[in-house]
Amino acid sequence: MAQLLRIAPVADRLGELFTAAGFELYLVGGSVRDALMGRLGHDLDFTTDARPDDVEALLKQFVKGVRGGAVWDIGKAFGTIGARVPAENPTPDISDDDDAYWVIEVTTFRAEVYREDSRKPEVSYGDSIAGDLVRRDFTVNAMAIKLPEREFVDPHGGLGDLANGVLRTPGTPEQSFSDDPLRMMRAARFTSQLSSEKVRFAPAPEVIAAMTDMADRIEIISAERVRDELSKLILTDSPRPGLNLLVETGLAAKVLPELPGLRLEVDEHHRHKDVYEHSMTVLEQSIMLEGPRGHGPDLVSRLAALLHDIGKPRTRKFADGNRVTFHHHDVVGAKMVKKRLQALRFSSEQIKQTAKLVELHLRFHGYSDGMFDDTRGWTDSAVRRYVRDAGDQLERLHILTRADCTTRNQRKAARLRRAYDDLERRIAELAEQEELDSIRPDLNGDQIMTLLGVPPGPVVGKAYKFLLDQRMEHGPLGEERAAELLREWWATQD
Incomplete structure (x- = not known):
C-alpha cells in the first residue's frame, strides 16, 4: 500500500482523466507486481480500453502546462503511447535524471499472437481487462488496479503465486x-x-x-x-x-548452444573440472566484484565471464595419465564468441570487447607462475604489453581474471590474489611514470619519414613497429635516443 500511495498523485489523476472521457484505466502488470514486492521504480504501466489516438490525446492533456512533461508515440503501432511527468516535489530546475520523472506507458487492451511462420507478433485490440490479463505471460504479471477506484483485479491468483x-x-x-x-x-x-x-x-x-x-x-x-x-x-x-x-x-x-556445450562429460578415467559450473561461478564472482570496484551491472564483463571458456570443448585433449589439456582455448573461444554474438545481433563494439576479454583471459597466468616460482614475475616491458593489449578493456580484464579463480585450495587462491594485487600495483606505478593507456613510439610517422628520407609506405610501418617495440621494452626514450636507435636499425635494413 505504501508503494501504491507513493504513486497516487499521478495514478489517481490519470485515472480521473480517463474516466471523465468515458474510458477505463488500470495500473497493470509489472508495476503492480513490483509495488507488491516493494520494488516499484519510476516506470508505470497502464492499460485501457481507449484506442491509441484517444490515449495520445488524453496524455497530451495530462502533461499540458507541466514543466518537463512530454508525450511520445514510438510504440503506437503496438498500441502504446508514452509520457513523462515530474515526480513528487520536484525541484524548480528539473534535471535529466530518470528518477526525477514518472515514465508512463499506456497500452490499449491487446493480444499478441504469432503465426507458425512469423517472427513478429500481430497486434489486435481487446475490449475488457479480463481479456487483456488472460493473455499476459504469467499470473504474477496478470494483476491490475482499477483507477481511480483503486480496485484490485486478480482473476488468476497472481497474488498467491507472488507470495509463493x-x-x-x-x-x-x-x-x-x-x-x-x-x-x-x-x-x-x-x-x-x-x-x-x-x-x-x-x-x-x-x-x-x-x-x-x-x-x-x-x-x-x-x-x-x-x-x-x-x-x-x-x-x-x-x-x-x-x-x-x-x-x-x-x-x-x-x-546459445555453446553454454550447454560446456557440460563436458566426466568419466572415471579422465576426471577434470566441470567447465559449466566453473563458468557459472566465474560469472557470479565477476558480479560480486562490480560494486566494490565502483561499477554497475556490466553486460560485456558478464558475457566475457560466462563465455570465457567456450573454446574448451573444441580444444580438449587427453594427455598421458589423467591429464586433460585445452591448449589455445582462449584464441578458439574468442572466435566462437564473435560468431555467436554476431548471430544474436549484439553491437559490433560489444562483440569486439567481449572477444578481446576472452582472448586475453589467460595472460595473467604467466605472471602468477613467475610469482609462484619466487621470481620477480614479468619485466616492465611485459607489464606494458599487458596494458597495451588490454587497451580500454583493462579494468574489465582485471575483474575477469580475478573472477576466474575458483579453486577450493585456499592457499592457492590467496597466492593468486596476491599475485594479481602485485600486478595491479606495478601497473599503477608504471602509469604514474608513463602514459600506459596510450603508449606510442617516441617519434611519429612524419618524423620517421623526415629522419630516414623516405616517402609514405611499408617502410614507415616497419620503422614505427620497431620504435614501438623499443618503447615497450625500455619505456620512454625521448626523441633523441629514439632517433639514434632508428638510425642504427635503418643501417641494418637491406
Whole structure:
C-alpha cells in the first residue's frame, strides 16, 4: 500500500482523466507486481480500453502546462503511447535524471499472437481487462488496479503465486508460449530477477514441461528479441538460476548452444573440472566484484565471464595419465564468441570487447607462475604489453581474471590474489611514470619519414613497429635516443 500511495498523485489523476472521457484505466502488470514486492521504480504501466489516438490525446492533456512533461508515440503501432511527468516535489530546475520523472506507458487492451511462420507478433485490440490479463505471460504479471477506484483485479491468483514464488501462466502454458515463444525465455529471466532471500521463484512443473516440449518454437523469434531477453537475464543480480533453466529445458541449445556445450562429460578415467559450473561461478564472482570496484551491472564483463571458456570443448585433449589439456582455448573461444554474438545481433563494439576479454583471459597466468616460482614475475616491458593489449578493456580484464579463480585450495587462491594485487600495483606505478593507456613510439610517422628520407609506405610501418617495440621494452626514450636507435636499425635494413 505504501508503494501504491507513493504513486497516487499521478495514478489517481490519470485515472480521473480517463474516466471523465468515458474510458477505463488500470495500473497493470509489472508495476503492480513490483509495488507488491516493494520494488516499484519510476516506470508505470497502464492499460485501457481507449484506442491509441484517444490515449495520445488524453496524455497530451495530462502533461499540458507541466514543466518537463512530454508525450511520445514510438510504440503506437503496438498500441502504446508514452509520457513523462515530474515526480513528487520536484525541484524548480528539473534535471535529466530518470528518477526525477514518472515514465508512463499506456497500452490499449491487446493480444499478441504469432503465426507458425512469423517472427513478429500481430497486434489486435481487446475490449475488457479480463481479456487483456488472460493473455499476459504469467499470473504474477496478470494483476491490475482499477483507477481511480483503486480496485484490485486478480482473476488468476497472481497474488498467491507472488507470495509463493511460483511462475504460472494465466491460461495453459502451451497456449501462452504459442502466442509468444519469447515468454519461455522470460520465465528464465523472472526466475532470477524476482527471487530474493525471502522467496525463490521457479516455474510450475507444467510450465517447465511446456518449455521443454516447445523449445524448438523459440527459433521463430527474431535474434534481436532473443538477445534483449538474454541480456536482461544476464544483468539480473543472480543470473545462474535462469541460465540453468535455459540449459535444462533445451532452450539454451537453441539460442546459445555453446553454454550447454560446456557440460563436458566426466568419466572415471579422465576426471577434470566441470567447465559449466566453473563458468557459472566465474560469472557470479565477476558480479560480486562490480560494486566494490565502483561499477554497475556490466553486460560485456558478464558475457566475457560466462563465455570465457567456450573454446574448451573444441580444444580438449587427453594427455598421458589423467591429464586433460585445452591448449589455445582462449584464441578458439574468442572466435566462437564473435560468431555467436554476431548471430544474436549484439553491437559490433560489444562483440569486439567481449572477444578481446576472452582472448586475453589467460595472460595473467604467466605472471602468477613467475610469482609462484619466487621470481620477480614479468619485466616492465611485459607489464606494458599487458596494458597495451588490454587497451580500454583493462579494468574489465582485471575483474575477469580475478573472477576466474575458483579453486577450493585456499592457499592457492590467496597466492593468486596476491599475485594479481602485485600486478595491479606495478601497473599503477608504471602509469604514474608513463602514459600506459596510450603508449606510442617516441617519434611519429612524419618524423620517421623526415629522419630516414623516405616517402609514405611499408617502410614507415616497419620503422614505427620497431620504435614501438623499443618503447615497450625500455619505456620512454625521448626523441633523441629514439632517433639514434632508428638510425642504427635503418643501417641494418637491406
